[in-house]
Amino acid sequence: MHQQYSIQNLEKKANEIRQDIIKLLVEAGSGHSAGPLGMADIFCALYFRVLKHDPANPLWEDRDRLILSNGHIVPVRYVAMAHAGYFAKEELSTFRKINSNLEGHPCTKKIPALETSSGPLGEGVSQACGFALAAKMDKANYQIWCLTSDGEHQEGMTWEAVMLAAKYRLNNLTVIIDRNNIQIDGNTEDIMPLESLRAKYEAFGWHVMEMNGHNMREIISTLEEAKAIQAKPTCIIAHTIPGKGVSFMEKDYQWHGVPPGTDIPGEPPKAEQANIALRELRTLARRIEAADLD
């Protein structure tokens, strides 16, 4: 199913994904930068290593189900899917434009392989529970992966689902939290404190793991381990850096919902932002490549 990508090749692929995210956002002239860049390594690990899937047969019955709850980070998914062969890379330039399949937020009527339509926050874990319950009824043995953001853990609906998953011992469900510490209006702990996420999930009866969301080796081993946990539903708190790879975007909540080319006081001139971002990512790519040789 997967051509075996080495860790370094996965890192290179993640870097290409980041570059294409920048290009797609610039072309669209609107959309979210921070979340997609921060989740590029995890999406790369999923689509090119961990996920059981077949781009040539997107609705293959035994595929793992990947549910994106925080729909606004869909640029990273579109780019990863295009790289994996779900659709042509040329289509990426239609993102957010009229008559496109690449809606601003995921639309399953246009791309069924997205599994769920989303955008409004806090609705993913519930739906993932539904997928997991159905899989159990069918005695199917694929995995349900639900990607969520930290911000949407402020929605009550998320916790209603967390409770249910424990009740029904949904051990075929893994929730991954993009713990990037930002949301629209600021840092999560200033807007509405979430900590301790770990203690909360554990108190709700989940198995909790944490990982550095930018260490490819660690991502893969943690995701593989999650599949092996049988007693409980599993939550992976992925510590990520929003805007990862682009120095002026990193850890800055102001880049939550805008593309490169946006006037923000204190940031590089808007006309140069995309070039700086791409230059930094290419430099990083060369470093990964150089490391490949030794």
Next chain:
Amino acid sequence: MNYHLEKNYLDESEVAWKKIRDGLGKGMAELGEEKKDMVVLGADTIESSRAHWFAEKFPERFIQVGVAEQNLTGVSAGLAYQGKVPFAVTYAAFLVGRPWEPIRTTICYPENHVVFVSSHAGLATGQDGPTHQMTEDIAILRCLPGFTILCPADYEQAKKAVRAAYDLKGPVYIRGVREATPAFTTEQTPFEVGKAQVLREGKDVTVIAHGFMVYWLLQIAEELKDSLSLEVINAHTVKPLDEKTILSSAKKTGKVFCAEDHNIIGGLGSAVAELLAEKHPVQVFRHGVQDIFAESGEPKALWKKYKLDKEGTKKELLKWLK
């Protein structure tokens, strides 16, 4: 009636394009100076829904609930029970869509005075796509007893709606729009809740809208004036509907065309059709979002494709009249 509209307002290039959500945000920040019992609540969208001007000015009367719209509703209700005047502010879909039943029980049923100020209503929301383009907000609130629904036509009217909402009783919704639209009314333009504005008198057809589409209707009326006399009504208050003004216009023209950036089901068109079916049956046409989810795109491109721009609206009107 002199409505004191902008000079040369019919010329799109002469009139300024401003955001209705900006008018709402400025209106709240201004009103906060006078009204010490006014509290604004935000839900992690404060800049884009324009609650931030109030928040910066009156941090002690601003509450940030995070991404939690049901809680936004309940906390607003509690504040209202205690005599405060809460203004809950976020995107329309999440403001009134997510917590509809808590709004019904905690605010509507006890007649709590809470003002819901939205942004991102309609296809005007644009690139975020159908999840964020709220085209059913009026429909789901119109059926709740005692709700006042205000849909300002432009920036200045939005400011006035904020002030008027404060002085009302019970639940109030003000419909905010993300995209800039023609600012054709002025500070001097009167605004009275429940009183529709006959901005242009005519005798052949009544054309009626809320929000920025009122402006397209004014332009269409001017363009068609040699062949057709249109009476243009701004129904900025969708509930309670100004039955008197609409009925008397319908009696005069015998034909009523309604336009809105909202689903044709449950919006202004429905309200007008219900009224006229009972009290003075005439032909009614509901122009708007045709009971579909649209798509991502630039607002102007969407208005064009879904016939909500001036040209599309004019074509639909003429087709109907044929």
